[in-house]
Amino acid sequence: MKVYLSGEIHTDWREQIIDGCKNKQLPVTFISANTDHESSDAAGDCLGEEANPFWRDHKSAKVNAIKIQNAIKSCDLAIIRFGDKYRQWNAAFDAGFCAALSKPYITLHDESLTHPLKEVDGSAQAWATTTEQVIQLIEYTLT
Template identity: 70%
Template sequence: MQWTVYLSGEIHSDWRQQIEQGAEAHGLPVKFTSPITNHEASDAAGDVLGSEQDNFWRDHKSAKVNAIRIQTLIKNCDIAIIRFGDKYKQWNAAFDAGFCAALGKPYITLHDEAIIHPLKEVDAAAMAWARTPEQVIEVLKNIISV
């Protein structure tokens, strides 16, 4: 079986590449998916529907266009990895975690100890909490039979 793993969250570091490379190094049968990770492209996703004078409506349209991809990929994944960085607040990642929980999709959170408290509800619904991409790879190795 090939597993589909959705990678959600923080876009300012190489954690996705570390997990993808680790899975490949261990020969795990995994296909990775993710939201649009280019900040400007994500913000402009709704611009094709017409320009807006008010930033609220631009963001609103782009969020809806982005949601088509995000909701489809989450619904079709076997497990999600949701990364929270400490520099920016990833409200979208928290929303993805809630969406996973509502669908009964297992997810693993990935974040530092410094933000345990603000993520207590998100972590409580997660199947695991990892501090490093290497720990995520170890969890994946344990759940995926090769």
């Protein structure tokens, strides 16, 4: 199974899921968007310097989309994490892209985000509050 890990980049949730699946010897391959904030922001810099930050962000978003769209299209399942420190608009976009492609996805967030994410959760196959729940869901789908 190929699993795309999307969303919040400030905690170790990705490593928890990867390690948990590895410990259970689950046949899973993980892919992710760029989780290094600075290099993600600079993804389009090779296309030329921009004086206006809007255009720098615009170019980098398009370059990052190449990787993200290919990852979502090629995955069997996406895990989309919403943290409480920052709003992850990119993760909400990834969830919408998954829904449009009929790609199954699981949201991962705490109860404080239930209301703002009601539409995102409404299209998800599951909503988890812990990485252990995600690991259990992955294990279930493989057995």
